[in-house]
Amino acid sequence: MAGRWTQFGLYGANGVPGWVALGREMDRQVTGIKSPVDTKRGLAARLRYLDSPAGREAMARAGITTRPRTIAAWTAGTRRPLPVNRQRIDEAYWDLRRRNLAIDWQRRLARTGTRIEIHPVDQRNVTRGRARDLTVRRVTVRGYRIWDDIIAAWINEDGEMLDIVWDEIITDLGSDYDSYSHVSSIGFGI
Template identity: 55%
Template sequence: MAGRWMDLGALNARGLPGADALGVAIERMVTGIASSVESERGLAARLNYLTKTDAGYEAMDRAGIHVSPRTLMAWLAEERIPNKANRSRLDAAYWDLRRRNVAADLKKRLNREGRGTRVEINPVDQTRVEGKYQRDLSGRSLNVRGVWDRAVDAWMNDDFDELDAVWDVIIEDLGSDYDAYTYVSSVGWAA
């Protein structure tokens, strides 16, 4: 981690590590079924999505769904409803598969054929920090290139250390001010 703010919040500043904000921003790009897994429609849509490909069955296996083919067929035919634990696992499997299916598209959208993506970085929230301790920080905007494949792969693998290394590369372009953006309020872009 680039920053030396080991005691973020000691003076009441609020924020999160830039790597976390980067992961949150990538996660927001993943869309899917809006209906809850608790609804009939949401459950049916998830089951349909998960049972169309081998990758869906692998996602269910990773999520811990181990039922007989007969039970799965009863779920698909809406003759039986999975218990609460299995509904939760089906939801986790759905989002896992969804993330895997959109990763390549995310890389393409963020890389934009080598042009990169303009990123908005919002500094930590200092509204609760006593005036004499506040730093003069403002939102920053920069075009980020060459790190998106690494960022998406790290996000996919829940690899915080790699996301942190990517964040360090991103904020290096801020010059001598980079350390002030180790922790941020949020990161965003339009891709």
Template identity: 45%
Template sequence: MPEYTIEFGKYGARGIKGSEAVGRQLDALAGGVASPVDTKRGMLARLRYLTRSPHARQAARDAGLTATDRTVKAWLDGKRRPNARNLERIERAYVSVRRQNVARYLLRRLNSRGGTRVELHPLNQSQVPRPQQRVLEFRSLNIRIWDRIVRAWAQGDAAALDDAWVDQIVDLGSQWGQYEYVTNVGFAA
């Protein structure tokens, strides 16, 4: 059984960790505000999302948005503008709260009808010298239980997400180590 890749990219292979690709795909499925946080429209949309209810305000505080209610109201009214550090906090809090809010929905969709088919696109070996290239092929597998993956993603825990992802790809058999790094992971909910 293969072990974790220790020196990824040593010979020029390109790709990302499979768990990171899964996180990106879950973020894409979660959707959200398209405007960047540093634009007025993007900042206001995020602040409205984070302040629309007492539960949302508490979740934003838990996620790291420590500005007082008075300051947030001044931002919403356009009387003041948050500095770069506060914009970063707003973005982090928004992503965290958004993930928590859509996690149940995504989990229900991904687990329905016996799971979800996942497509694994192998890493890019175009820069690897011929003798070091491996034969890689497009693979797919059906993940039946997404609970650990979605929970780790919603909590923003990259290590737990990686562990949960590796536990799923071992179903590929003895070749699972070849798909620890990929160019893309595709699935829909």
């Protein structure tokens, strides 16, 4: 598995495990409603988005146990949810956004793949003579199995699986693949 640097940062390198950077980049690409859930507009938009069987499942996962009649009153604007439920509505909204985007990503990425740009660890503070010669690397990741694994691990917040998949990605870099088990960041377009 990736991350064989047993004492990462001992000489001053700065970065995160590659699988963490992969998850962060996927999270960064999830966009949605900008208005806060505490505003009338933000709450109404979230409730409209959650008005579906998948949305009700997301609300249940977030811990919303109110009756459908209460949710209908929230949607109509005749009642306002308590702060704890507004927070849960927001969690349900972002959960559903992630899941809906994941479905779209699985269709597109498995077929076409995508190029991932891997930025090596920051070595500005590395002890003189200990820095490695690392450059930005680019690798194209394609295939149904690998993207299914990446997206399933991301949705389920399964760090162990993301680590395994990251290891598969960096092995395509050749003999210095382990130098990219920790990175400063990664980027890709979906």
